[in-house]
Amino acid sequence: MATQADQQPSFTEIDRQLCKPGTPFELETVQINGRSTVVWKHLPKTFRPYLLDSLAKFSDKVLVNAPAVEPAPATERVDWTFGHVRKLALATAAWMAARGVKQGSLVGLVGWNSGEWVVSWVAMHILGAVPVMVNAAVQPDSMVHCLRLTKPELVLADATSAFALADHVQALAEGGVGPLFSWQDTAHLGTCAVETVNLAQLSVTAAQIKDAEEGKGITADLGPESDAVVFFTSGTTGYPKAVLSSQRAALHGVISSVYPLARLAMRQGAPASMVMDMVSNPPQDEDPNVVLMAVPFFHVTGCLSILLKAIGDGNTLVLMRRWDVPEAARLMVKYKINVISGVPVILLAVMQSGLLPKDFKLKFASYGGAPSPERMPSDIKKRWPDMTAATAWGMTETNATHTVFGGDDYVNFPKSAGAALPVNEVRIVDPETRRPLPVRSVGVIEARGMNIMKGYMNNDEATRKTINAEGWLDTGDVGWMDEQGLLYISDRAKDIIIRGGENISSEEVENAVFRDDRIAECAAVPVPDDILGELVAIAVSLSPGAKATPDDIMETARPRLRSHARPAFVYIADAPLPRNANGKLIKTEIKKTVQALYAQKKRREAKL
Incomplete structure (x- = not known):
């Protein structure tokens, strides 16, 4: 008897239909580092116009709902509209330009989620500069390592991070790092010799702001392969490495985040023509997306999977000062949050807490970055039968999503991390010979595609060990693939438990x-x-x-x-x-x- 999977169009067949010439998902082949690479043809070329246009398009909508700056209580909250973020970002860009920041400049960004973080990040892209996003959760010595490794010309930080770095300003300067500024007052933390700048009251002229908006100083050299972002690896096994990516790679999620939903619709029986019409002419949503933002912007998931999508789609992000299950449940009810994105523990913890009303509804959840329990999709289906859940696999070096799927596919194959996107590839190789292995053979997972990083900054040896001459990236993960092209993650290579020669x-x-x-x-x-x-x-x-x-x-x-x-x-x-x-x-x-x-x-x- 034929199964549901047998009756569905394959991922390959769907990709063939959705990616035809003339469609929003059209592909083209370009040369990147001397290799032919398949890319989204209609992807924005650079961050600058995409951010400015999107912020203007949704000007009156709320982009960020955030707790007021400490020491104010977390229950005191502030709305940041798209238009307000755009206005402050242009002023901040003008302020940075007056301090020598220009196209290609590295600029440090250290802090927890806030409206000011978003403003600073957008401002850097307006200038064609490269945000260096340092993990605000690490110890000061690790922050110093990240900054000295990348040597940004200027560093913007929140109060907590600026206070943590204050004692290391001399070491930073000696390491080639530019001046440190805090966008928040640090007085409540103690004495701190870091200059404070209020992003809403910067000393810039209308002419300087106009120059920033019109792109004065931006040259034709700013393009898809220009440097765009620097993130850092998690550093759970040592000091973090600095991951540098291009504009094209970092922006891939603009289309890669939409594509899985189109693919899902066709897997569930929708004809390609209907899917294309919905993508080209999206219906006006009477229930706009309000997203619980419980992961940090300084990681690829928070920045490229959630923040970037929110700016492009007109979503509202509800920020938390720190993760707390009762507070998350309170915010979900108060602000009618209907989307959860991030890592599995966020949805799992809220679901298990019993703090949400029985009639509380979610319409979408997506997560990755960490393994989810096998039972999770079926548990979600029982709690919210009408909600679409999706899971993805990727890493900092792949600029977030590399494989993804959702809906019934996820319920039916709960151990899988999904299928590769049309613009990237996955293969399983023997850990010793590096030769590709057959279907259902367990080996090291390698990834390739337009979304792969340029390399580790100032660490050519690590880059050579991670990306081979053909562009395949050694992910360090172990897994296998089935006949449909679905990926299954078995483990991190270095986390496997070896009991008497038996790999567990x-x-x-x-x-x-x-x-x-x-x-x-x-x-x-x-x-x-x-x-x-x-x-x-x-x-x-x-x-x-x-x-x-x-x-x-x-x-x-x-x-x-x-x-x-x-x-x-x-x-x-x-x-x-x-x-x-x-x-x-x-x-x-x-x-x-x-x-x-x-x-x-x-x-x-x-x-x-």
């Missing part, structure tokens, strides 16, 4: 443990063993109100796991497991804690 995927263990409704979070990590080398251990936190012991968690998981993969040790955390600012579990920290507790257990047993 941490995701395999985590998915089995997550089937226990009491579990809110789970991380599988290795603990050392004298005979087998490593054993499986897990760290968990419990759902609100749940009770469990290590023994009954192991007992519940036991029949769901092969013998090699069964946990030998369970740590139940009293608080949420540690995550970085982008919502990814910090496994190095979790492993350190779990291994220390396991060692204590072994010492106690040895004394008996």
Whole structure:
């Protein structure tokens, strides 16, 4: 009997129809670094016109709803309209230009989500400058490393980040970093020798603002392959690397974020003509998108997947000062939030909290950046039957999304991370020979396409190790592909637990443990063993109100796991497991804690 998947058009067939000449998704082949590369033909050439035009188009709508600047309470909130952001960004661009910032200049941007962050980021692009987006969650020594590595000509920061960097201003200057300014008053934090600039009260003239708006100083050299953005890797295993990408690569999401919905519509039976008409003439939405923004702008997910899309689509972003489940639920109800994007834990935590009214509706959720529990799509379907959920896989080096799918495909194939977009490729290779492997063979995942980074700044050796001569990027992830072209992530190569020569995927263990409704979070990590080398251990936190012991968690998981993969040790955390600012579990920290507790257990047993 034919299955639903057999009756659906394949991803390849859909791509062939949607990407024909004359369509919004038309493809073309261009030369990038001497290689023929397939790109979206109708993608904006650079950030500058795209941002200015979009901000003008939705001028009266609210782009950002944000907590007032500390020390004001988080419940005090401020609206930033598209037009207001545009006006302040032009003034900020004029102010930076007066300080020597120009096309191609590197400019540091350090801070948590705020209206000022968005204004500063847009201002940099107005000048054709390159924002260097430093993670505000890392320790000051890591911030200093990121800035000295990239040497921006000027640095704009929020109060918290400026205060953290104040003691390092001399070290920054000695490392070639330009002056540091705070866009917020730092007085409530203590004495701080950093100059404050109020972005709403800058000393610039109307003529300077006009020059910025008209693009004075912008040359014809600013194009798709010009430098556009610098992000930093998560740095969970060492100091972050600086990821430099082109305008074209960083902007790919302008079309890549729309394409999966068109593909989904055709998978569900809509004819190509209808899909094209909806894309070309989108209906006026009586229920505009209001997005819970719970991931930071300084990562690709927050910036390129959510902020950039919000500016292009006229969405409203509701910001949080810090992640807090009750506060997230309160904001969702008060501001009628109907879209959640980011990492799986955000939706999972809100869904498990029980704090949302039973009749509360979401219309769309998308997430990536971290593995989601296998049961998640079916749980979402039960809670919000009419909502579309999508999952994606990508990384900083791929400028966010590289594979993606949603809807029934996600429900039917919950372990998958989706299919590659028409403008990129995925392959599975042998870790030793680097030769491509057949379908359903597990190996290292390599990625290629228009969205791949230019390289790691000032680290040619790391770039050569990561991107080969043919343009394939070694993602460090392990996985396999099925006959449909769907990608399945098995593990991070360096996170695989090796028990007596048997490779055990941490995701395999985590998915089995997550089937226990009491579990809110789970991380599988290795603990050392004298005979087998490593054993499986897990760290968990419990759902609100749940009770469990290590023994009954192991007992519940036991029949769901092969013998090699069964946990030998369970740590139940009293608080949420540690995550970085982008919502990814910090496994190095979790492993350190779990291994220390396991060692204590072994010492106690040895004394008996």
